[in-house]
Amino acid sequence: MPKPTLCVRTAVLTAALLAVAGCASLSERQGDAAAAAVGFRRALHDGDTAAACEGLAPATREEVAQAGKAECAQALGEQELPAAGGSASRTNVQGNQARVVFADDTVFLARFPGGWRVVAAGCQEQPHERPYRCDIKGR
Secondary structure (H helix, E strand, O other): OOOOOHHHHHHHHHHHHHHHHHOOOHHHHHHHHHHHHHHHHHHHHOOOHHHHHHOEOHHHHHHHHHHHOOOHHHHHHHOOOOOOOOOOOEEEEEOOEEEEEOOOOEEEEEEEOOEEEEEEEEEEOOOOOOOOEEEEEOO
């Protein structure tokens, strides 16, 4: 079997380096997820439910609209979600999933090609290691 040429080996090495360079560090992913959660909460606080809907994952946006039997922005405006600004006290990222914890709320996100989107919000931790109870969530 012939040996790969220098050009082929260089191309493979370059592709591998580009793939590694394109991956965001954990702290960058945590920062991006936290920024998305803060932006969602800020939009709610400002009464900009259309912008808040843009921050939702597609399935969550659909679920909010179906539950309220209205457009997402109108249905989201009828929800009683924590809408305070403020920074996150803790952000955990595992692969393409994130949990951003605030003093009065926990927001779950997923990373999509266009960035981090909220999959569940208004979440409160339950006792005895039960799942979180969330006011809005996707299917």
